[in-house]
Amino acid sequence: MIYQEWEDGFVVRRMRADDAKIVQRWYGALNPTACDLDIALACYPAEEKGFYIGEYQGEIVASAIRIPVCEGVYYGSYYYVEEKWRGKGFGRRLRDEVAAAHVGNNVLCIDAHDDLETMNQRKGYTNGFKVVLYKGAPKRLLREPPAGLMINQVSDVDFNKVIEYDNECFVGPNSPYRRAFLERWFAIPGGKSLTALDKNGQVIGLGCRRPALEGPHHLIGPLYAKDLDTAHTLIQILTADLDVDKDTIWLSICEPNEDAKQMVKDLQLQDDIHMLRMHLNGDPKEFKKQVFALTSIDVCGF
Incomplete structure (x- = not known):
């Protein structure tokens, strides 16, 4: 599905499953990536806009996603132009002339690298809060779980009950996309x-x-919990089968969440990438203290 063509031969079309492999490889050079984009592509109908590829002379040169996550709120990510094709306006055209029209007046949330703050502000974005990606060994902590707490596989719990709880933590309730x-x-x-x-x-x-798609890396998210002790219990059991000496865990937190900051400190994780949550067309007030780790800074940063 082609969305727009220009006289110089640049084309913006819908992303396909095989395109996702290329985009994930681009991002994998910055930090480990998993199958997040594959999952997102599979969740939306083939005719749904929001997954964009820029193509020039038969080569994939740019990408972006702008996808709805709940009523009135979109998440944007994977905005990238391959280095050798920068300076030709490919990214600007994809983002501003095609993807922006899809978002319309809905709220758009992005997690931007610090050095892009000024540029995004010029485009109308406002600052939300800092988001930090942490990494480290799956450290074992000698902590007693809260009294009466039970940990179960998701498959052993009524899915509707899980969704009810997710509604309390996610940016918007009862989302068919979610x-x-x-x-x-x-x-x-x-x-x-x-x-x-x-x-x-x-x-x-x-x-x-x-x-992760490559290497001994494991991404955690979402991690939602009533309190710090519950979050610690979940993460200890989530990582119990990993090798402390070989494996690395990665998770992203909202910096205003003091309990989440305490959690990564307890786990002795190291900050790796600093980002800034920015909003266009309003603020969805998505920060919630139950969110100890975001679902995915690639496709669903809530």
Whole structure:
């Protein structure tokens, strides 16, 4: 599906599954990537706009996604132009002349690298909060879990109960996009998805782990929890089968969340990439203290 063509031969079209491999390779040079983009592509109908590829002379040169995550809110990521093709306006045309029209007046959230703050502000974005990607060994902590806390596989809990809890933590409730996304997210090969239940059987935590496409790396997110102790219990069980000496875990936190900052300190994780959550067309007020790790800074930063 071609969205727009220019006289110089530049074309913006819909991203395909095979294109995603190239885009993930671009981003994998910055930090480990998993199957996040593949999952997102599978969640939306083939005719759905929001997944963009820029092509020039038969070569893929640029990318971006602008996808709805709930009513009135979009998430943007994977904005990239291959280095040898920069300076020709390919990224600007893809983003401003094609993708922007799809977003319209809806709120758009992005996680921008620090050095892009001024440029994005000129385009109308406003600052939200800092987002930091952490990494480190899956350290074992000698902590007693909260009394009465039960950890179960997501598959052993009523999916509707999991969604009800996710509604409390996600940027917007009852999103059909989120529901379709989590159905696939919980089933990622080589991954692990857990829920935390209180003594009354109510869901008070949700944690997921997925393997990176390459290397001994594992990405954690979402990690939602009632409190710090519940978050620690989830992450300890999520990573219990990993090798402390060989494996590396990665997770992204919202810096205003003091409990999340304490969690990464307890785990002795190191900050790797600093980003800034920015908003266009309003502020969805997405920061929530239950969010200890974002789902994915690649496709769903909530």
